[in-house]
Amino acid sequence: MYSRTQNDNGSYNTRCLDCFMTVASCVETEKELDLIEVRHICPEKALAVLLEREKVIQSQAARN
Ligand SMILES: [Zn+2]
Numbered sequence: 001m002y003s004r005t006q007n008d009n010g011s012y013n014t015r016c017l018d019c020f021m022t023v024a025s026c027v028e029t030e031k032e033l034d035l036i037e038v039r040h041i042c043p044e045k046a047l048a049v050l051l052e053r054e055k056v057i058q059s060q061a062a063r064n
Contacts, residue, residue: 012029
């Protein structure tokens with residue numbers, strides 16, 4: 001999820017709502033925002049994925 005805001009000059013800023021990082025500022029078009037947001041590698045999400053993987057590994061280990 002991203003929070004987009006528009007500047008007085010019409011350009012956009014976008015902020016990731018997972019890690020609260022400003023992903024981009026002063027972007028000219030919404031199309032460009034889409035591309036930038038897709039490229040954002042979110043540390044919060046990456047951590048969640050790692051923790052999820054760890055849980056799976058542990059549950060597999062417990063079964064064996
Ligand atoms: Zn993020």
